[in-house]
Amino acid sequence: MTVVPPDRPRGRFVRWLGVTARTRRRLGKAARLVAALALVGGIYTAFAPGIEAQETGDLSAAAQAGRELYENSCVTCHGENAQGVPDRGPSLIGVGAAAVEFQVTSGRMPMARQEAQAERKPPMFTDEEARQIAAYIQELGGGPVIPEGDLAAGGDLAEGGQLFRLNCAQCHQYAGSGGALSSGAYAPDLYEATQRQIYGAMLSGPQNMPVFSDSQLSPQDKADIIAYIQFMQNEQDPGGWGIGRLGPSTEALVIFLVGMVSLVFATLWIAGKS
Ligand code: HEC
Ligand code: HEC
Numbered sequence: 363m364t365v366v367p368p369d370r371p372r373g374r375f376v377r378w379l380g381v382t383a384r385t386r387r388r389l390g391k392a393a394r395l396v397a398a399l400a401l402v403g404g405i406y407t408a409f410a411p412g413i414e415a416q417e418t419g420d421l422s423a424a425a426q427a428g429r430e431l432y433e434n435s436c437v438t439c440h441g442e443n444a445q446g447v448p449d450r451g452p453s454l455i456g457v458g459a460a461a462v463e464f465q466v467t468s469g470r471m472p473m474a475r476q477e478a479q480a481e482r483k484p485p486m487f488t489d490e491e492a493r494q495i496a497a498y499i500q501e502l503g504g505g506p507v508i509p510e511g512d513l514a515a516g517g518d519l520a521e522g523g524q525l526f527r528l529n530c531a532q533c534h535q536y537a538g539s540g541g542a543l544s545s546g547a548y549a550p551d552l553y554e555a556t557q558r559q560i561y562g563a564m565l566s567g568p569q570n571m572p573v574f575s576d577s578q579l580s581p582q583d584k585a586d587i588i589a590y591i592q593f594m595q596n597e598q599d600p601g602g603w604g605i606g607r608l609g610p611s612t613e614a615l616v617i618f619l620v621g622m623v624s625l626v627f628a629t630l631w632i633a634g635k636s
Pocket of ligand 1: 432457473479566567
């Protein structure tokens with residue numbers, strides 16, 4: 363019976379390659395090392411928490427809820443992890459909770475489609491949901507946050523009026539009625555904005571609006587301005603009847619028309635009597 367020793371063909375092959383026993387031992391060592399490394403790596407991957415899980419674990423409960431809302435309504439334009447999508451939406455890393463709260467509570471976001479300027483609309487989310495999305499973006503990338511509490515507390519009306527005329531009136535007009543800006547953009551009126559939206563707009567500078575950080579307008583300045591805007595919101599027509607706030611010429615027109623009509627009737631009445 364001719365039994366071929368099992369290692370013979372290999373031995374012959376190795377010998378044919380010209381590999382000495384020493385090199386073979388070295389090769390064996392290297393192979394064992396590679397195998398050991400692969401094993402350690404495998405065990406690590408199997409037992410270490412995945413990157414995804416780790417990230418979620420770091421988020422607060424509010425931010426996790428916000429992340430879900432984000433992935434349903436914002437991810438198509440602002441991308442995975444808020445890194446932005448070219449030609450769809452900018453990165454939201456570092457814009458802060460202030461920008462998100464402002465955009466979402468004023469109904470600007472989610473944008474329905476690509477437009478020149480996101481408009482104020484009835485919001486799609488509740489204030490709580492808006493804050494959850496804001497918390498998610500905040501925990502991802504940091505940035506400015508709207509403080510809690512009454513944001514007009516201790517606000518000085520006269521000071522606020524001064525600051526408003528200096529910093530805001532060139533776009534929003536003296537009475538906060540808004541107006542057109544260059545190249546089709548516009549500054550909206552300020553009659554519907556809430557305290558938190560006014561603060562958020564100043565901190566985030568939406569679109570053509572500049573950012574008014576705390577070094578440009580201190581929190582006290584911001585309280586003054588908010589108190590002044592709220593005064594205008596409640597007292598929109600200190601001079602009397604607004605007539606669509608179109609100005610003194612309209613009032614003159616109304617006086618003229620009403621006056622003429624009553625004169626004509628008076629004349630007819632006198633003519634009828636005689
Ligand atoms: C159809 C695309 C689209 C969708 C959906 C969308 N966005 Fe936007 N978003 C934009 C674009 C475009 C801009 C920049 C233009 C602008 O500010 O008007 C923007 C701007 C923003 C900004 C301002 C960034 C800054 O620099 O201040 C925030 C915050 C924001 N989006 C949050 C959201 C959130 C939160 C959602 C989901 C609830 C959302 N967006 C959904 C397109 C979109
Ligand atoms: C250079 C022009 C400009 C200046 C100056 C400016 N804004 Fe604005 N503001 C805008 C534009 C443009 C928008 C609309 C942004 C958008 O639609 O995304 C806006 C939006 C706002 C809104 C949101 C209104 C709403 O109903 O949703 C508020 C509030 C606001 N601005 C407050 C201020 C305050 C307060 C100041 C001064 C401290 C100021 N702005 C200065 C241009 C300006």
